[in-house]
Amino acid sequence: MSLSNVLACLADSAAMALRADAAAVCLLDESGTRLSVAAVHGLPAELLDCAPQAIQLCALDREALTRRAAVVADAQHDPLELLGKDFRAGLCIPLVHEGHPVGTLHVYATVPERFCEDDVMVLRPLVDLGVTAIVATRAMAELEALEASQAQFIRMTTHELRSPVVVAQSLVRNVLAGYTGTLTDKQADVFTRISRRLDGLENLINDLLDLAAGKAPGQAKEGPVVLNASIGRVVLLLQPRAEDKSLKMTFQSCRDQLVVRGTEEGLDRIFVNVAGNAVKYTPPGGAVTISVQQVDGQAQVEVADTGIGIPEEALPHLFEEFYRAPNAKKAEVGTGLGLAIVKDLVERYGGRIQVKSTVGVGTTLIVTLPLLSTGAV
Amino acid sequence: MANERILIVHDDSDMVAALRLILNSAGYEVLDASSSQEGLQKIPELSPNLVILDATLEMASDPQVSLALRNPAPQSPYAAYRHIPILVLTPYHTTTSLRFGSDEAYLPVDDSVDMPIDPDLLLNKVRALMA
Numbered sequence: 326m327s328l329s330n331v332l333a334c335l336a337d338s339a340a341m342a343l344r345a346d347a348a349a350v351c352l353l354d355e356s357g358t359r360l361s362v363a364a365v366h367g368l369p370a371e372l373l374d375c376a377p378q379a380i381q382l383c384a385l386d387r388e389a390l391t392r393r394a395a396v397v398a399d400a401q402h403d404p405l406e407l408l409g410k411d412f413r414a415g416l417c418i419p420l421v422h423e424g425h426p427v428g429t430l431h432v433y434a435t436v437p438e439r440f441c442e443d444d445v446m447v448l449r450p451l452v453d454l455g456v457t458a459i460v461a462t463r464a465m466a467e468l469e470a471l472e473a474s475q476a477q478f479i480r481m482t483t484h485e486l487r488s489p490v491v492v493a494q495s496l497v498r499n500v501l502a503g504y505t506g507t508l509t510d511k512q513a514d515v516f517t518r519i520s521r522r523l524d525g526l527e528n529l530i531n532d533l534l535d536l537a538a539g540k541a542p543g544q545a546k547e548g549p550v551v552l553n554a555s556i557g558r559v560v561l562l563l564q565p566r567a568e569d570k571s572l573k574m575t576f577q578s579c580r581d582q583l584v585v586r587g588t589e590e591g592l593d594r595i596f597v598n599v600a601g602n603a604v605k606y607t608p609p610g611g612a613v614t615i616s617v618q619q620v621d622g623q624a625q626v627e628v629a630d631t632g633i634g635i636p637e638e639a640l641p642h643l644f645e646e647f648y649r650a651p652n653a654k655k656a657e658v659g660t661g662l663g664l665a666i667v668k669d670l671v672e673r674y675g676g677r678i679q680v681k682s683t684v685g686v687g688t689t690l691i692v693t694l695p696l697l698s699t700g701a702v
Numbered sequence: 703m704a705n706e707r708i709l710i711v712h713d714d715s716d717m718v719a720a721l722r723l724i725l726n727s728a729g730y731e732v733l734d735a736s737s738s739q740e741g742l743q744k745i746p747e748l749s750p751n752l753v754i755l756d757a758t759l760e761m762a763s764d765p766q767v768s769l770a771l772r773n774p775a776p777q778s779p780y781a782a783y784r785h786i787p788i789l790v791l792t793p794y795h796t797t798t799s800l801r802f803g804s805d806e807a808y809l810p811v812d813d814s815v816d817m818p819i820d821p822d823l824l825l826n827k828v829r830a831l832m833a
Contacts, residue, residue, distance in 0.1 A: 487793065488714065488758075488793075491717075492714055492716045492720065492817075492818075493716075495717065495721075495819040496719070496720045498819065498820060499720055499723045499819075504723045505723065
């Protein structure tokens, strides 16, 4: 729930509880010196756009914040200001969290002498709840901003980390390929080990980049994307790797164009990871089959391999960050971030992911996404 | 292949060294520029047979070498060099390479090689582009 929803709820409930004609919630800024209208009930919405007012100018609020609450019995006989000319009676209750003022709650009536000190007691539980909700939503927004800035930091640092690793690996490959002269067996062994460690480091950096990219806001807007096209691109990308390992890679596309919600990059990332794992963990001579179909009004992508399989005890942890199944650790270099990223993205697009696997036989991963529309290819 | 010139536009001298090792061994003359401005300045001077660009540098540069070189305007200062093949080095990580494929036409380049560089793959692509 956003802060504005919480505040609107508070204004509505306060007005209802006292059968008042109008209500408003004002919030103090960080410095605690300016008040702005944050929610209204029975008052013009334009009030929300007004510039913040210095607290010194808001007599009613100032009085409420210095005392327990401020009651205006009759506006005609009271020097205190009211938000609108249409109201004769008003009540202003301070919103305080652990001794710190957060804002004020205003309630208005067209009839004079409508409110009394007892009404403050009536509203007390509501006000307490409202204050808690305000503080909680503010804390949540701060956490989200922190997470976003952390993701941004990870992205920047990993980009910086990536380039030296890539350059070093390129140089090592030159040595291994004999471009700097013939190597002795011992030298070749040492350089092979260096190269393998650099591969591991590069994989980790790549996955961190993907993870950070997924969590950072301001990415491409989600919209309708053609699923078949994404799978086609992924198959093209992975085909050479499958051929290198003498794997039989089969792509069964469906006749209809399946349109799902997401971003092209996000979908590519999901299926490069899922199909990439199938290629990675299938021994030479095996098969990887990727199929796209429409099942029960949903789009379904199935990636089946004849690979090493996932042990049963590893299945519940498969989508945890940095988790790697014991047999996967032995077989290949990896980071355990790939599937965490996949799950994150699939769920963001409203879908789900299922795994079926038997050790030594193979694994089938099924990604199901809500179908927006279909059309002939 | 002798006397064929390759211009590398890259801001990392170690990467240039890695590329130079491979390309020199195959008999190519290798020249380099450390920025897109320098690269664009050197193209008319050197008239290379192939240009190798770094995707990250190219994306962050203004002007971009590939766009300037492939500018279709008849009065473009690079009109005479428009035919020079361009190979781009891509910072491969999961999906990025999909954005640089020749079908994608994202950057007007002829082919791409993922980093870290696989020496044999690089030479195959270089030969194919200059054939």
